[in-house]
Amino acid sequence: MTSPWFLLVLAGLLEVGWAIGLKYTDGFSRPLPSVLTVLTMVASFYCLARALTEIPVGTGYAVWTGIGAVGTAILGIVLFAESAALPRLFCIGLIVAGIAGLRLTAAN
Template sequence: MTNPWFLLTIAGLLEIGWAVGLKFTQGFSRPLPSALTVLAMVASFYFLAQALKVIPVGTGYAVWTGIGAVGTAILGIVLFSESTALPRLFCIGLIVAGIIGLKLTASV
């Protein structure tokens, strides 16, 4: 089996893709962005499911959502001019610290 943490990382990156993709679907009214978003959703869940064969579900789910949250927040700043207020960036940093902590303390 491929490294489960690598699979989890791919799942998280795909989560970023579908979360940002939702913005471009315009409520699923645009066919191409909608299809790509759904494809990214399915692929993200697939890689998450593969990783969870080895990684504990609580750890895997938290890391998956953390990667998605941080990446989506960063892309929101870059693509959509969302806030870069220091408290917001600090909280994003806390999520990153949580992801690192979960990885360092994981039994896998």
């Protein structure tokens, strides 16, 4: 049996994949990136749904979106030369602290 927290982290990482994939679909006009992005979306939602059978929905959803937001912001910096200004990095750090806090205070 797979840990619900493992599935939740996997769902979050897959969310990063489809969020970045959206950039490469060019408005869903490029077939291969579009198909891969949609498949990654489906896999992300599947893992999230499985994780939420044991993790409270508020905690699970917040962690999922947090992983997605942080991962997408970091890859935006690395892949697309988005701003890495200190205030932006600080705010990303706050999201990471929130994710860690939710995990540490979760019942499961």
